[in-house]
Amino acid sequence: xxxxxxxxxxxxxxxxxxxxxxxxxxxxxxxxxxxxxxxxxxxxxxxxxxxxxxxxxxxxxxxxxxxxxxxxxxxxxxxxxxxxxxxxxxxxxxxxxxxxxxxxxxxxxxxxxxxxxxxxxxxxxxxxxxxxxxxxxxxxxxxxxxxxxxxxxxxxxxxxxxxxxxxxxxxxxxxxxxxxxxxxxxxxxxxxxx
Amino acid sequence: xxxxxxxxxxxxxxxxxxxxxxxxxxxxxxxxxxxxxxxxxxxxxxxxxxxxxxxxxxxxxxxxxxxxxxxxxxxxxxxxxxxxxxxxxxxxxxxxxxxxxxxxxxxxxxxxxxxxxxxxxxxxxxxxxxxxxxxxxxxxxxxxxxxxxxxxxxxxxxxxxxxxxxxxxxxxxxxxxxxxxxxxxxxxxxxxxxxxxxxxxxxxxxxxxxxxxxxxxxxxxxxxxxxxxxxxxx
Numbered sequence: 532x533x534x535x536x537x538x539x540x541x542x543x544x545x546x547x548x549x550x551x552x553x554x555x556x557x558x559x560x561x562x563x564x565x566x567x568x569x570x571x572x573x574x575x576x577x578x579x580x581x582x583x584x585x586x587x588x589x590x591x592x593x594x595x596x597x598x599x600x601x602x603x604x605x606x607x608x609x610x611x612x613x614x615x616x617x618x619x620x621x622x623x624x625x626x627x628x629x630x631x632x633x634x635x636x637x638x639x640x641x642x643x644x645x646x647x648x649x650x651x652x653x654x655x656x657x658x659x660x661x662x663x664x665x666x667x668x669x670x671x672x673x674x675x676x677x678x679x680x681x682x683x684x685x686x687x688x689x690x691x692x693x694x695x696x697x698x699x700x701x702x703x704x705x706x707x708x709x710x711x712x713x714x715x716x717x718x719x720x721x722x723x724x725x
Numbered sequence: 726x727x728x729x730x731x732x733x734x735x736x737x738x739x740x741x742x743x744x745x746x747x748x749x750x751x752x753x754x755x756x757x758x759x760x761x762x763x764x765x766x767x768x769x770x771x772x773x774x775x776x777x778x779x780x781x782x783x784x785x786x787x788x789x790x791x792x793x794x795x796x797x798x799x800x801x802x803x804x805x806x807x808x809x810x811x812x813x814x815x816x817x818x819x820x821x822x823x824x825x826x827x828x829x830x831x832x833x834x835x836x837x838x839x840x841x842x843x844x845x846x847x848x849x850x851x852x853x854x855x856x857x858x859x860x861x862x863x864x865x866x867x868x869x870x871x872x873x874x875x876x877x878x879x880x881x882x883x884x885x886x887x888x889x890x891x892x893x894x895x896x897x898x899x900x901x902x903x904x905x906x907x908x909x910x911x912x913x914x915x916x917x918x919x920x921x922x923x924x925x926x927x928x929x930x931x932x933x934x935x936x937x938x939x940x941x942x943x944x945x946x947x948x949x950x951x952x953x954x955x956x957x958x959x
Contacts, residue, residue: 576926591896591941591942592942634730637734638734638737641734641738642737642738642741645738645741645742645745646741646745648742649742649745649746649749652746653746653749653750654749654941656926658925660923660925675738678735678738679735681731682731682732682734682735683731683732683735685731686728686729686730686731686732717896720896720897720898721896721897
């Protein structure tokens with residue numbers, strides 16, 4: 532079938548090549564962020580200490596609790612995303628406020644991680660003296676790269692539909708791994724201290 | 726607006742991160758800047774080849790009634806000729822205590838003796854050793870690390886120069902830190918945590934305020950080490 536009248540001709544959906552290009556750009560930015568953080572963490576001289584956050588017994592306790600808050604919010608992220616995609620068992624129709632919840636819990640979660648990450652990078656750097664520490668260092672770099680990619684993909688309508696859940700899942704996986712290799716380890720060795 | 730919301734979030738994260746980093750850098754005590762500046766200012770001393778390292782007078786073949794030590798009490802700090810390691814030795818009443826450290830991966834506490842002008846020290850596992858001679862002004866000799874040997878020279882230092890040991894519980898893990906403060910103010914140190922194979926970077930030490938070292942919120946007790954202290958566990 533051919534369309535001759537420009538008015539009735541279906542609007543061509545801009546997908547395909549430009550969507551792939553957008554995804555590539557987003558991924559490239561994410562990789563740049565990850566590698567940049569890793570290189571900074573490896574090359575600069577770790578100071579061993581940094582500005583402490585008031586109200587906690589130690590900088591490490593503060594980090595463990597902030598990371599735990601971020602992880603809790605990340606679970607909110609996962610559930611609200613499943614609801615939005617109609618994948619949460621028992622919830623047929625997503626309530627109107629779920630999008631707002633997803634956006635704001637996500638913003639708070641990532642902002643809460645920033646002081647933790649700055650302390651890691653500035654005071655400790657990218658370290659590899661035990662498997663847990665190496666995994667944590669790699670995941671930390673990966674997480675912010677995946678986050679940057681997700682922020683670009685979520686704002687780009689041309690990106691293929693599968694991209695957002697995949698990148699979002701990577702961000703969630705990254706944060707979960709970070710929490711397991713830091714806060715859980717800390718509470719396991721030091722107990723629940725504030 | 727809505728389309729750019731994620732990018733604004735990204736920007737907010739970047740701004741917050743850089744802001745915190747700037748606060749950290751601004752609030753950093755002079756400790757880390759000063760040694761760097763001092764290191765740049767005094768390269769001549771390090772490159773100077775260790776003066777005729779008197780061959781470590783052949784081992785204590787048969788110690789005939791220990792000679793009285795040539796120096797009663799003093800601390801020395803210096804480096805190996807190729808700048809491989811920093812060496813510090815403190816002597817007191819015939820006893821010698823040392824610390825060998827490269828600030829990156831080599832780190833060992835040593836103990837030994839002073840007989841006449843001859844010093845001989847070794848670490849608990851025997852992998853690191855220092856042997857040489859000393860007088861009121863300097864100590865010269867050879868430092869051996871895992872089978873490799875380098876000549877070293879160390880000048881006599883006054884406080885705040887010398888050896889420092891820090892101990893504390895970091896994240897519930899017993900941690901021991903060693904620092905060498907050279908006469909020109911350069912600080913070389915490493916930290917070792919119980920159960921961790923590799924040493925970690927030592928926090929900056931301000932030799933004029935050694936009681937203010939904190940690692941991850943845990944206060945570190947810093948003591949000046951002299952030749953009479955016990956530093957090697959038995």
